[in-house]
Amino acid sequence: MSELPQFVDIQQIFELLPHRYPFLMVDRVTEVVPGESLKAFKNVTVNEPFFQGHFPGLPVMPGVLMCEALAQAGGLLALLSDEEMSKGDNVFLFTGIDKVRFRRRVVPGDKLDLEVFDMKRKMNLIKMSGKALVNGELACQGIMSAAIVNREDM
Template identity: 55%
Template sequence: MMNIHKIFELLPHRYPFLLVDRVTDMQLGERITAYKNVTVNEPFFNGHFPKNPVMPGVLVLEALAQAAGLLSFETYGEAPGEDKVFYFVGIDNARFKRPVVPGDQLILEASIDRVRGGIYKYKGVAKVDGQVVAEADLMCTMRPVERNC
């Protein structure tokens, strides 16, 4: 449905922070399914944890948010660029069910719950081998870029 080249067009993230490898299904205005192949070469595994590598839960949520962003950018025809960026503004009801480890394929499912007043709200579920590893309600908004440098 969407390969890495299209993802590069829509998301401003790059290595090591791009956390979506491919989109496998999308229903505009409703839902998306994407995945991240988790490898032992991920930079965060060096410190989290050296003898027991576990993907940080906040990065699982970030991967869900990136997938949700792809859904919104395709649905509403706007994407971040030089003059605007998509920010997290809230995460509610986050739950982590089991660790994500090297060798896992993290399946990312997000659905649009509502869009109101420039705030996008999604329901996100991350799975490995059909089992839920994390879930959360995500809220994001698009804002102009503030140049702090």
């Protein structure tokens, strides 16, 4: 694999992931160990569209979106770990998340640190662990799985 950059910025994330506003949940990748782990973050602002209804007067980031942020970080780890995987028109389909736990609220102004690790791949299936933290405090954790599918086969 060619040498990875020091970090992966939003423009490079756009090249790797199909997600766009309002559903892109990763702002920057800060560390990658191909095939092993990735660290990234999502800056949570009051301008997030989900805060309008979750909950008026008491904005809280939905837990399912924390899981989505971890899944997107996992997709980035897989893509940055295997050049062949990032070629062509592959799409990662989130197939499951197990042992999910939510430990703290995430609110506007928080920086959601994302860590995915312990990646295992078998054919077109990927499984890895992930955790989301705010100021070093665990907000969410789980074990995610995804399938790699060619867009043309969908």
